[in-house]
Amino acid sequence: MVESAEESKRDRILHVLNRLGFGPRPGDFERVSAMGPERYVQEQLHPESIAIPGDLTERVNQYRTIHMSPIALFVEYQRPIMEARRDARAESGGDKVAIKDATKDLRIQQRIVMREAVEARMMRAIEGPRQLQEVMTAFWFNHFNIFAGKGLDNIWTGVFEETAIRPHTMGKFRTLLGAIAHHPAMLFYLDNWQNTAPGSAGSKGKFEGINENYARELMELHTLGVNGGYSQADVIALAHILTGSGLPRGGGGGGGGHRRPGAAGMQGAGMAGFFPFMRRRQNFRRPGAAPVDPSGFNFDAQRHDFSSKNFLGHEIEGGGIAEGEHALDILATSAATAKHLSFKLAQYFVADDPPKALVSRIADRYLATDGEIRAVLETMLTSAEFRDPRYYGAKFKTPYEYVVSCVRATGVPIRNYRPLYGTMQILGMPLYGCQTPNGYANTQDAWLNPGAMMTRLSFATALGSGNLPLENPPFEEDAGGGAMRREPAAVPRNGGGKVNIKFDTGPHGPKMTPPDPAQLAATLGDYFSPSTASAVEASPTQLRAPLILGSPEFMKR
Amino acid sequence: MGGAVDGLNVVVPHGEPAYYDARPTIAIGRMGADGGLIDLDGHFGLHPALAPLESQWRDGTLAFVHACGSPDPTRSHFDAQDFMESGTPGIKSTQDGWLNRALAAIPGTHGPTExxxxxxxxxxxxxxxxxxxxxxxxxAAERPMPMDRPVIEAAFDRLYAGNDSISRAYRDGREARMRLMSELTQDMAQANGGAPSPQGFSDDTDRLARLIGRDPTIRVAFMALGGWDTHVSEGAANGQLAGHLKPLGEGLASLAKQLGPSYQDTVILVISDFGRTMHENGNGGTDHGHGNVMWVMGGPVKGGKVYGKWPGLSPGSLYQERDLAITTDFREPIAAVLRSHMQFSDAQIDRVFPGRPRSTGNVDGLIKV
Structure with a gap:
C-alpha cells in the first residue's frame, strides 16, 4: 500500500516521539509537526536547551530523599533501624519477634525513600519535556542495574540514579563509568565493598579476600561484553586492582566488631561496624580518622593490593586508587566496549536485531569521539537506518514503556503512582526491582507472552475507562474517610509475589477523569490500521479509549 | 535456580576432609553437630534446611546427580543459564528452549495449557x-481482571483476530486464562476457604498442584527461583543460603503432597546454571564455579541414591584447580527422564538435545522403566 506524503510525515513524527521519548502526550504531535522531526531530534540531543515547566521542577524538588547524600540517608533512615534492633536485641535477649516489632515503624518510614525514587523517575518520564534524557536515564540505569531490594540499596538507589547516572547520560561514557564505580550503591550491590587483598593489613573477618563479583560484571556487562576478549585471569587481576574500593568504615582499617561470618545477611544488618559513626554515637568519626565523605565512597588503602598487575595485556603498576582509574580508562576506550554499547543502543533505538552496519558505524563514532555518548546518539538518530520506515513501530514496548506511554497519551494528572508501578510489577518489570546485574531486556521475545497480554489489556481497560485511583491522595489518608493508610513497599525485597493492584473500581467513587476517546486518538495522530479503526468505531463509547490503549499499534513503539 | 546455587552446600560431600578445609566458616557441620547435615549415604549429606525433603529421600522418590552440569566453561550467569535453557551449551544462536522442543516432539495437537x-x-x-x-x-494469579468480562473480551477479540505474534499471544492468553481461572475458582470454593499459605513459594506450588490435579492436559510446568548468587555471607546451617533453601524444600514437599496420586506420575527437576567455587572467598561467600548437583524427584524416580561419578575434591581433580568438576552432562539425566518417563525414542531426544554427548551410564536406573 502506498502511503500519502502526509501519512509518511505523520509516521515519521510518531517515530521520533516513540523512540526518543515515551510516546506522545496531548499537544506533542502538533508541536513536532510544526517544528519538524529533524529539529525535534536536535533539540532532544541538547536537553539543557529545553525549559522544564516550573511546577514540574518544584514537584520533583519536593522529593527530598533523592537529593540527599548517601551518608545523610544512612544516618536518617538506616541508623535508627539498626539502633532500635540492637536495643531490642539487648532487651529481649535476642527474641526475633520482639526485634522485628521494635523496628517495624522505622522500616515503614524508610519506605518513603524508595517511593520517592520511583515517583521522581515516573513523574519526569510522564511529564518531562526532556524525553530523550528520560529515556537515557532509564537506559543507563538498566545498563548499570542495581537491585533496590538488596540491603542498603533500599535507601541508595534513588540517589544513585540522580547523581551517578542522570547528569552523565549524554556526556563521556568514561565519566559515567567513573561515577558508577565510585558510588556506594554499586559497590554494595556487587559486593566490592568487601573485596580485600589477601594478607593485607586490613584483611580481617568479613574483609578477608578477593571478591570477583564487581570485577566480572564491570567487564561482562558494563563495558567489554561477554565475548569482549577477557579471561578469568583478567577478572582476577581487575578484582585485585579494585581491592579497597568501598564504603567508609572505622579508621585504622580494622573495621568494627561485627565480624562473625554468616551472622549478618545481605540486608545491611552487618553495617554497624563499618560506618565509624555507628560505633561512636556521639561523634560522627573517630578522633584522628579522616572525615567521612558524604558521597559514601571510601578507598581503604589498608585493604588494597599494591603489587603490579597484568590486566588485559597492560602492565598496571601498584599505585592504590589510581590503578582503578587506569583500568577504567582501558575499559572505556576498548573497541569491544564501543561495540557492546553500540549494539545495546541500536537494539534499544532501532530494532531487536539491529542492522550490523549501523552498529559498526556508531561504534566507530564512539572511538573517534573518545566515547562521547551524545555524538554516538546523534550519528544513530540521524542515520538512514533509524529513519527507515521498516523499523517504525518495530519495537514491542517493555512494561515500563507501555505503562508510561499509556499515561502520557491520556494526559491524566497523577497523584498516586502505585497502580502504575504495581502494574509493571505484575508484568514482571518492577521499577528498580531487577535482581540480577544484567538489567531487563527490551526485546519482544522477553515481554510478549499470553499472560502479559491479559494484564496489559486489563490495565488499558481500567485506565481507559477511568477506573484507576490515579488522582487519589497516595498514602496519607484513605479516599473514603481520612483514615491513615500504611505505606506499602514500592520495591519488594523478594522481587514479586505480593502485588495488590485491582483493575476495577473500588468502593470509594471516582478516582480519575476518564480519557476522551476522540482526543486520545488525535493525540496519537490517528495512526490506526483500518481493522483497529473499525473495531474501535463498532464498540460502545466507554470501551473506545480502552481499545485504543490496548490496540496492537499501541503495544509497539 | 538462577544465580548459581552452591551445590556443595546443598548435597554436602561430608566424607571429604578437603571440603571442610576449604570452607572454614560456611561448611555444613557433620551430622549430629548442632545444625549438622542430614546424612544421605555415608559420603553425602543434605543441608539441614532441606529437612522437609527427608521423607522423600527415605521413601525413595528423591535422588541427586552430583558433579553434574553444563560442559561450557563460561562463568557468566547469563550465558550459563541461557545454555541450560536452550539445551545447547556453547551455541548461542539456538532460538528455542529444550522444554518447548520436548513438547513439540510429542505427536498430536497441542492445547493451550499443555x-x-x-x-x-x-x-x-x-x-x-x-x-x-x-x-x-x-x-495475583487468582484475582479477577477486566479481561474476564465477556463484553470487554469480545471487543478485544476484534482487535486481535490476525495471525501475527501479538494476536496469537492474545488468543493463547485468553483461552488459557478462561480454562485456568475456572479450575482455580472451582477449587477455591471447595478447598481451604481460600487462605493462601504464608510462604510465597508454597503458595505457588500449591496452586500448581491444584491445577495439575484438575487439568490432565498440563504436561509440563516451569518456575524460576532467584537469589542464589551468594558472593558474601552465604552462611552455613543458617544464613542466606539456608533462608532460600528452606522455602524451596517446604514448597517441594508440599507440592509432592498436594499432587496426591499425580505425584506417582510426575518428575520434578531442580537445576541451576553452574556451581560455585569449592573454597569460600574472603567474604564468607563463594564465587562462580563449575560443577553442581541436580535434584530429581517424583514417583517414577528410583531415589534414595546420589547418582553420578564423584570426581573428588583433591586439587588435581578440581576443574581449573578451583571448582567441582563435571562428570555428568546435565542433558543426560534429562534425557533419562524423557526416555523412561515420557517414552521418547532416541530420535526424539536428539531433537530436544541436538549434538548431545554420548551417555556415560552415570545415571542408569535413575527413572523406573
Missing part, C-alpha cells in the same frame, strides 16, 4: 513453537 509457566514472563526454556500458558505468581 505447558504452564508460573511468573510474568516466559522463560527461555519454554520459548518456541508449542503454545505456553503463563499465570502470575502469588495471589
Amino acid at each position: 505447558a504452564l509457566s508460573l511468573g510474568p514472563t516466559l522463560p527461555r526454556i519454554l520459548s518456541g513453537k508449542a503454545p505456553v500458558a503463563n499465570i502470575a505468581l502469588g495471589r
Whole structure:
C-alpha cells in the first residue's frame, strides 16, 4: 500500500516521539509537526536547551530523599533501624519477634525513600519535556542495574540514579563509568565493598579476600561484553586492582566488631561496624580518622593490593586508587566496549536485531569521539537506518514503556503512582526491582507472552475507562474517610509475589477523569490500521479509549 | 535456580576432609553437630534446611546427580543459564528452549495449557513453537481482571483476530486464562476457604498442584527461583543460603503432597546454571564455579541414591584447580527422564538435545522403566 506524503510525515513524527521519548502526550504531535522531526531530534540531543515547566521542577524538588547524600540517608533512615534492633536485641535477649516489632515503624518510614525514587523517575518520564534524557536515564540505569531490594540499596538507589547516572547520560561514557564505580550503591550491590587483598593489613573477618563479583560484571556487562576478549585471569587481576574500593568504615582499617561470618545477611544488618559513626554515637568519626565523605565512597588503602598487575595485556603498576582509574580508562576506550554499547543502543533505538552496519558505524563514532555518548546518539538518530520506515513501530514496548506511554497519551494528572508501578510489577518489570546485574531486556521475545497480554489489556481497560485511583491522595489518608493508610513497599525485597493492584473500581467513587476517546486518538495522530479503526468505531463509547490503549499499534513503539 | 546455587552446600560431600578445609566458616557441620547435615549415604549429606525433603529421600522418590552440569566453561550467569535453557551449551544462536522442543516432539495437537509457566514472563526454556500458558505468581494469579468480562473480551477479540505474534499471544492468553481461572475458582470454593499459605513459594506450588490435579492436559510446568548468587555471607546451617533453601524444600514437599496420586506420575527437576567455587572467598561467600548437583524427584524416580561419578575434591581433580568438576552432562539425566518417563525414542531426544554427548551410564536406573 502506498502511503500519502502526509501519512509518511505523520509516521515519521510518531517515530521520533516513540523512540526518543515515551510516546506522545496531548499537544506533542502538533508541536513536532510544526517544528519538524529533524529539529525535534536536535533539540532532544541538547536537553539543557529545553525549559522544564516550573511546577514540574518544584514537584520533583519536593522529593527530598533523592537529593540527599548517601551518608545523610544512612544516618536518617538506616541508623535508627539498626539502633532500635540492637536495643531490642539487648532487651529481649535476642527474641526475633520482639526485634522485628521494635523496628517495624522505622522500616515503614524508610519506605518513603524508595517511593520517592520511583515517583521522581515516573513523574519526569510522564511529564518531562526532556524525553530523550528520560529515556537515557532509564537506559543507563538498566545498563548499570542495581537491585533496590538488596540491603542498603533500599535507601541508595534513588540517589544513585540522580547523581551517578542522570547528569552523565549524554556526556563521556568514561565519566559515567567513573561515577558508577565510585558510588556506594554499586559497590554494595556487587559486593566490592568487601573485596580485600589477601594478607593485607586490613584483611580481617568479613574483609578477608578477593571478591570477583564487581570485577566480572564491570567487564561482562558494563563495558567489554561477554565475548569482549577477557579471561578469568583478567577478572582476577581487575578484582585485585579494585581491592579497597568501598564504603567508609572505622579508621585504622580494622573495621568494627561485627565480624562473625554468616551472622549478618545481605540486608545491611552487618553495617554497624563499618560506618565509624555507628560505633561512636556521639561523634560522627573517630578522633584522628579522616572525615567521612558524604558521597559514601571510601578507598581503604589498608585493604588494597599494591603489587603490579597484568590486566588485559597492560602492565598496571601498584599505585592504590589510581590503578582503578587506569583500568577504567582501558575499559572505556576498548573497541569491544564501543561495540557492546553500540549494539545495546541500536537494539534499544532501532530494532531487536539491529542492522550490523549501523552498529559498526556508531561504534566507530564512539572511538573517534573518545566515547562521547551524545555524538554516538546523534550519528544513530540521524542515520538512514533509524529513519527507515521498516523499523517504525518495530519495537514491542517493555512494561515500563507501555505503562508510561499509556499515561502520557491520556494526559491524566497523577497523584498516586502505585497502580502504575504495581502494574509493571505484575508484568514482571518492577521499577528498580531487577535482581540480577544484567538489567531487563527490551526485546519482544522477553515481554510478549499470553499472560502479559491479559494484564496489559486489563490495565488499558481500567485506565481507559477511568477506573484507576490515579488522582487519589497516595498514602496519607484513605479516599473514603481520612483514615491513615500504611505505606506499602514500592520495591519488594523478594522481587514479586505480593502485588495488590485491582483493575476495577473500588468502593470509594471516582478516582480519575476518564480519557476522551476522540482526543486520545488525535493525540496519537490517528495512526490506526483500518481493522483497529473499525473495531474501535463498532464498540460502545466507554470501551473506545480502552481499545485504543490496548490496540496492537499501541503495544509497539 | 538462577544465580548459581552452591551445590556443595546443598548435597554436602561430608566424607571429604578437603571440603571442610576449604570452607572454614560456611561448611555444613557433620551430622549430629548442632545444625549438622542430614546424612544421605555415608559420603553425602543434605543441608539441614532441606529437612522437609527427608521423607522423600527415605521413601525413595528423591535422588541427586552430583558433579553434574553444563560442559561450557563460561562463568557468566547469563550465558550459563541461557545454555541450560536452550539445551545447547556453547551455541548461542539456538532460538528455542529444550522444554518447548520436548513438547513439540510429542505427536498430536497441542492445547493451550499443555505447558504452564508460573511468573510474568516466559522463560527461555519454554520459548518456541508449542503454545505456553503463563499465570502470575502469588495471589495475583487468582484475582479477577477486566479481561474476564465477556463484553470487554469480545471487543478485544476484534482487535486481535490476525495471525501475527501479538494476536496469537492474545488468543493463547485468553483461552488459557478462561480454562485456568475456572479450575482455580472451582477449587477455591471447595478447598481451604481460600487462605493462601504464608510462604510465597508454597503458595505457588500449591496452586500448581491444584491445577495439575484438575487439568490432565498440563504436561509440563516451569518456575524460576532467584537469589542464589551468594558472593558474601552465604552462611552455613543458617544464613542466606539456608533462608532460600528452606522455602524451596517446604514448597517441594508440599507440592509432592498436594499432587496426591499425580505425584506417582510426575518428575520434578531442580537445576541451576553452574556451581560455585569449592573454597569460600574472603567474604564468607563463594564465587562462580563449575560443577553442581541436580535434584530429581517424583514417583517414577528410583531415589534414595546420589547418582553420578564423584570426581573428588583433591586439587588435581578440581576443574581449573578451583571448582567441582563435571562428570555428568546435565542433558543426560534429562534425557533419562524423557526416555523412561515420557517414552521418547532416541530420535526424539536428539531433537530436544541436538549434538548431545554420548551417555556415560552415570545415571542408569535413575527413572523406573
